Amino acid sequence: GAVVSQHPSWVICKSGTSVKIECRSLDFQATTMFWYRQFPKQSLMLMATSKEGSKATYEQGVEKDKFLINHASLTLSTLTVTSAHPEDSSFYICSARPRQGPTEAFFGQGTRLTVV
Amino acid sequence: AQKVTQAQTEISVVEKEDVTLDCVYETRDTTYYLFWYKQPPSGELVFLIRRNSFDEQNEISGRYSWNFQKSTSSFNFTITASQVVDSAVYFCALSDYSSASKIIFGSGTRLSIRP
Numbered sequence: 001g002a003v004v005s006q007h008p009s010w011v012i013c014k015s016g017t018s019v020k021i022e023c024r025s026l027d028f029q030a031t032t033m034f035w036y037r038q039f040p041k042q043s044l045m046l047m048a049t050s051k052e053g054s055k056a057t058y059e060q061g062v063e064k065d066k067f068l069i070n071h072a073s074l075t076l077s078t079l080t081v082t083s084a085h086p087e088d089s090s091f092y093i094c095s096a097r098p099r100q101g102p103t104e105a106f107f108g109q110g111t112r113l114t115v116v
Numbered sequence: 117a118q119k120v121t122q123a124q125t126e127i128s129v130v131e132k133e134d135v136t137l138d139c140v141y142e143t144r145d146t147t148y149y150l151f152w153y154k155q156p157p158s159g160e161l162v163f164l165i166r167r168n169s170f171d172e173q174n175e176i177s178g179r180y181s182w183n184f185q186k187s188t189s190s191f192n193f194t195i196t197a198s199q200v201v202d203s204a205v206y207f208c209a210l211s212d213y214s215s216a217s218k219i220i221f222g223s224g225t226r227l228s229i230r231p
Binding site: 034036041042043044045046049091093095097104105106107109110112 | 149151153158159160161163166207211217218219220221222223224226
């Protein structure tokens with residue numbers, strides 16, 4: 001089946017620094033990718049929708065200046081957490097739906113971010 | 117607006133028991149997709165099933181079965197003869213029919229299977 005690779009799997013960073021997370025669709029083109037955040041023992045909450053070649057659409061309450069999303073190609077979207085703080089510590093998961101073919105979304109393996 | 121409700125926060129059963137996870141959804145769309153995902157402790161989401169709103173047939177896959185009732189807006193998931201490896205968080209989810217649409221997740225049900 002289709003594969004979405006997310007990197008890194010886990011990262012620890014110091015408060016105030018920025019962290020970039022990559023999401024790649026390895027064997028299909030995805031014009032749209034989605035970024036989710038999951039706090040411990042909670043559900044996946046959609047943060048933003050990333051469209052290739054255009055600005056991302058952010059969900060209500062998500063700071064677009066803090067969570068920078070770049071979808072530079074049909075196979076790559078990046079999420080940068082700027083000036084990270086301990087409250088940004090969470091599990092971040094991306095998903096991509098193929099431009100053609102099956103309509104289920106394929107999820108990356110997730111990135112566990114810890115800000116110390 | 118779309119919404120998915122999983123009223124069961126946690127379920128614990130003894131191995132080999134059958135268990136049903138409930139899912140109720142809300143949508144104004146006439147066409148939509150329903151999903152179930154499994155999330156083991158590793159965190160990765162494992163796709164289990166996708167059902168479109170046109171197809172109300174129940175589905176069985178090994179020990180797993182799904183009951184889609186459009187009249188009650190429910191999409192319940194049953195595990196027969198549960199095993200310890202089934203322990204995970206299970207999410208029911210919903211999206212509209214567009215290929216670019218986002219998936220809305222329920223709050224999840226944490227399933228623990230005791231040996």
